[in-house]
Structure formats: C-alpha cells, structure tokens
Amino acid sequence: MAANDIVLYHHPWSRSAGVRILLEALGVAYRIEHVDIQAGQQRDPAFLAVNPMGKLPALVHDGAVVTEQVAIFIHLADAFPAAALAPAIGDPLRGPYLRWMAFYGAAFEPAVVDRAKQRPPLDRSTSPYGDYESMIATLAAQLGRGDYILGDRLTAADILWGTGLRWTTGFGLVEATPVLRAYIDRVTAHPAFARAAELDAPLVPATAEE
Structure with a gap:
C-alpha cells in the first residue's frame, strides 16, 4: 500500500x-x-x-x-x-467490542469532561452516561474480568481505552485505581505505543520539555 x-x-x-x-x-x-x-x-x-x-x-x-x-x-x-484487532461480523465478541467502543465516546468522555468542568449533575433520564460513579464502576468491573476489555484478547478497543485512560489518569481527571493502572500498563506495553512516541517526538513543541 x-x-x-x-x-x-x-x-x-x-x-x-x-x-x-x-x-x-x-x-x-x-x-x-x-x-x-x-x-x-x-x-x-x-x-x-x-x-x-x-x-x-x-x-x-x-x-x-x-x-x-x-x-x-x-x-x-x-x-x-x-x-x-477487531472481531469480525459474526464473531460473538463483535457486539461487546462495538459496545465498548461506543461506551468510550458516548459515556466515558462526556462524564469525565462534565466532572472536570464541575458541571451540575444531569438528570439520569437525560444524561447520556447516567452519572460518573456508575460509568466508572461499569468500566472497572469490565476491566477486572480479564487482561483486556474483551478478556484475554487485545483489540483496537484496548488501544482506544489505553490511550484515553493513560491521558486522563495522568492529568488527574480519573483516579488511577489499581485495576485501571494495571490495565493501562498492560495495554501501553504494546510496541506500537513506543513506536508512535518515537515518531511523534519531533512534533512535540520544545516547550513541552522545558
């Protein structure tokens, strides 16, 4: 290609x-x-x-x-x-895979942003994520079931979640509980993370290192 x-x-x-x-x-x-x-x-x-x-x-x-x-x-x-890196259509894991992909954008990010901005809680009937505590507990329970979000199989969903959780815990927006920390460490150990960081180094402003 x-x-x-x-x-x-x-x-x-x-x-x-x-x-x-x-x-x-x-x-x-x-x-x-x-x-x-x-x-x-x-x-x-x-x-x-x-x-x-x-x-x-x-x-x-x-x-x-x-x-x-x-x-x-x-x-x-x-x-x-x-x-x-993605369960195919027809694979029993396809539905859970899409669920956790969508959960990231539809529940996790809005909940984290609302909490970081200290916005008043929304009524559960109108909130896309219910409440922050329920959202993070649902995520933690899933991550506690195996090494990766679908169990023992790493998928693109883990790269999405590993990147997002590394960033949000790093800035203190999400508490780095033992379950989340262990998950982040497992996912970011994938060689692609180091390769991307090396390639990105010339694009990072010098002020980021001062």
Missing part, C-alpha cells in the same frame, strides 16, 4: 495520538499531515475543508474522509483484518 492511501491529520497532543498508535499496531503505511493546534491551524480553511468541526483526528483513506475518534478506530481495524 502506498503511503498516500492513508493520511492522518495529527498532533501528538490531540486525540489523533491514539490513531497513530493504532496505525502502528496495524502495521500499515500512512502519511502524517501535521496540524499545529498551538498555532491554530485546526481553524485554517485548508483543514476546515477536511473537517468543518476543526477537530483532530481526521483521516483520509483512499479518498474517503473519516472523522470522529471512535469511527476512525472502527474503520481502520475493520479495513485491515489481517492484524486481527
């Missing part, structure tokens, strides 16, 4: 960081279009033509634009089945 068949619009300090890790885990060729979010390039007309939301990540695969972090994960893992 030629590198220009997959283009990732990317900055290491954005949600596209996890997509780069997934691409490394898939072992496919891709090209990076660096979007300097500190300089506001996500609002440049050239990028808004790709994603009018002005948000990363954005992916172009064989000319088709895919945005939204979870959608990109599902798309890429399905597009390259040889890597075995």
Whole structure:
C-alpha cells in the first residue's frame, strides 16, 4: 500500500495520538499531515475543508474522509483484518467490542469532561452516561474480568481505552485505581505505543520539555 492511501491529520497532543498508535499496531503505511493546534491551524480553511468541526483526528483513506475518534478506530481495524484487532461480523465478541467502543465516546468522555468542568449533575433520564460513579464502576468491573476489555484478547478497543485512560489518569481527571493502572500498563506495553512516541517526538513543541 502506498503511503498516500492513508493520511492522518495529527498532533501528538490531540486525540489523533491514539490513531497513530493504532496505525502502528496495524502495521500499515500512512502519511502524517501535521496540524499545529498551538498555532491554530485546526481553524485554517485548508483543514476546515477536511473537517468543518476543526477537530483532530481526521483521516483520509483512499479518498474517503473519516472523522470522529471512535469511527476512525472502527474503520481502520475493520479495513485491515489481517492484524486481527477487531472481531469480525459474526464473531460473538463483535457486539461487546462495538459496545465498548461506543461506551468510550458516548459515556466515558462526556462524564469525565462534565466532572472536570464541575458541571451540575444531569438528570439520569437525560444524561447520556447516567452519572460518573456508575460509568466508572461499569468500566472497572469490565476491566477486572480479564487482561483486556474483551478478556484475554487485545483489540483496537484496548488501544482506544489505553490511550484515553493513560491521558486522563495522568492529568488527574480519573483516579488511577489499581485495576485501571494495571490495565493501562498492560495495554501501553504494546510496541506500537513506543513506536508512535518515537515518531511523534519531533512534533512535540520544545516547550513541552522545558
């Protein structure tokens, strides 16, 4: 596959960081279009033509634009089945896999953001995640059932969750309980995390190291 068949619009300090890790885990060729979010390039007309939301990540695969972090994960893992990072349609784990992919975007992220911003709790009948405590307890219970979110099989869902939990616990937005810490350590031990970090190093602003 030629590198220009997959283009990732990317900055290491954005949600596209996890997509780069997934691409490394898939072992496919891709090209990076660096979007300097500190300089506001996500609002440049050239990028808004790709994603009018002005948000990363954005992916172009064989000319088709895919945005939204979870959608990109599902798309890429399905597009390259040889890597075995997604249960196929018909696999009994396909439903649970999609459940936890959707749970990340529909429940985890909104709950963490609302809590971090100290927003008043929503009525459970209108909240997409119920309440923070129920959300995190549901996640912890699932992670306590095995090494990975689907048990003993690492999938793209783990790269999504491992990246998100590493970031949110690192900034103190989510408590790094023993269950979460052990899960993060298992997932981020995958070689793709180290490869992506090495590739991202030249893109990290110098001020990040000062």
